[in-house]
Amino acid sequence: MVTVDAALPTEPYAHDADDVLVVAGRRYTSRLIMGTGGAASLESLEHALVASGTQLTTVAMRRYAPGDGISLFDVITRNGIEVLPNTAGCFTAREAVLTAELAREALETNLVKLEVIADDRTLLPDPIELVDATARLVASGFDVMAYTNDDPIIARRLEQAGAAAVMPLGAPIGTGLGILNPHNIAAIAANAEVPVIIDAGIGTASDAALAMELGCDGVLLATAVTRAERPAVMARAFRSAVEGGRLALQGGRIPRRHEALASSPVEGRPDL
Amino acid sequence: MIAHDSPPNAEQRVLLNGEEHRTHAPSLLELVSDYTQTPLSDDGRTADGSALGIAVAVDGAVAPRGRWASTPVRDGTVVEVLTAKKGG
Numbered sequence: 001m002v003t004v005d006a007a008l009p010t011e012p013y014a015h016d017a018d019d020v021l022v023v024a025g026r027r028y029t030s031r032l033i034m035g036t037g038g039a040a041s042l043e044s045l046e047h048a049l050v051a052s053g054t055q056l057t058t059v060a061m062r063r064y065a066p067g068d069g070i071s072l073f074d075v076i077t078r079n080g081i082e083v084l085p086n087t088a089g090c091f092t093a094r095e096a097v098l099t100a101e102l103a104r105e106a107l108e109t110n111l112v113k114l115e116v117i118a119d120d121r122t123l124l125p126d127p128i129e130l131v132d133a134t135a136r137l138v139a140s141g142f143d144v145m146a147y148t149n150d151d152p153i154i155a156r157r158l159e160q161a162g163a164a165a166v167m168p169l170g171a172p173i174g175t176g177l178g179i180l181n182p183h184n185i186a187a188i189a190a191n192a193e194v195p196v197i198i199d200a201g202i203g204t205a206s207d208a209a210l211a212m213e214l215g216c217d218g219v220l221l222a223t224a225v226t227r228a229e230r231p232a233v234m235a236r237a238f239r240s241a242v243e244g245g246r247l248a249l250q251g252g253r254i255p256r257r258h259e260a261l262a263s264s265p266v267e268g269r270p271d272l
Numbered sequence: 273m274i275a276h277d278s279p280p281n282a283e284q285r286v287l288l289n290g291e292e293h294r295t296h297a298p299s300l301l302e303l304v305s306d307y308t309q310t311p312l313s314d315d316g317r318t319a320d321g322s323a324l325g326i327a328v329a330v331d332g333a334v335a336p337r338g339r340w341a342s343t344p345v346r347d348g349t350v351v352e353v354l355t356a357k358k359g360g
Contacts, residue, residue: 036360037358058360106327
């Protein structure tokens with residue numbers, strides 16, 4: 001008769017309630033950070049955010065338009081989710097710093113997802129401006145989550161400049177190509193003393209699970225959910241993937257082997 | 273009492289979120305209040321004390337809400353009124 005191990009955890013993290021993501025002293029039990037870009041409507045976005053279980057969600061700072069209806073800020077905060085303003089669309093440290101200051105004024109948070117991109121075509125981070133902006137914002141009292149390339153040395157520079165989290169891309173924004181350089185992502189995660197959160201390029205659940213298995217502390221994604229056929233279903237998939245990847249890291253994967261290894265014992269095999 | 277370069281009710285032309293906007297607002301507080309159609313206290317907050325979720329830049333610098341009431345609106349001022357939109 002098969003018996004179920006009574007000690008089997010019945011829900012993720014049941015074995016370790018202290019396994020939380022900590023960014024600049026803020027504690028999150030969810031390691032999935034959501035973006036809101038690309039959502040078809042506030043209604044579908046809200047369903048997706050709730051399904052994802054996220055506790056932190058990005059917004060962009062853009063011009064107010066007279067007659068703007070129910071605000072995105074309300075939709076996010078009424079679900080108990082913290083807002084994470086970004087500096088999307090900034091090309092220089094000067095623009096990014098001003099945008100972060102405006103976000104702090106509007107949303108009353110000193111947390112910022114810092115983006116300083118090099119151009120509109122690649123949308124890749126400009127590392128020189130990024131490190132400069134990080135240092136300036138840290139000096140002004142911001143908790144900076146820096147969106148960066150998958151370069152371990154730039155990640156180290158950002159940490160030295162005082163970044164609260166380093167957020168390397170898996171692939172360019174919006175591509176859904178997954179993690180193009182897993183070796184670099186693993187190196188960044190292994191060396192950083194601040195949280196490493198994969199940001200951009202995630203296409204589907206397995207990409208998010210891989211990021212966590214590589215040692216990342218969290219996953220930030222938007223397009224993969226907001227432009228999915230069924231955003232709320234995909235959001236639930238990512239929630240499971242991030243939890244699964246985290247548990248797989250903690251569980252400790254088996255080493256890869258080049259030859260088969262029988263899992264059933266040789267001893268006791270009958271002569272037939 | 274706020275000092276004005278022009279009489280309080282003179283029409284001013286400002287560049288508001290990229291468009292020319294004619295206003296009689298004596299200060300940034302009235303301009304923002306008119307634009308967002310929300311009554312604001314002198315501290316730039318709504319009646320219930322909330323922050324309205326917007327930020328204002330004047331001529332490329334942050335104008336904290338606490339200073340809106342003491343910031344006069346002058347001809348040619350460039351004003352950006354920002355809020356949180358979908359992104360990232």
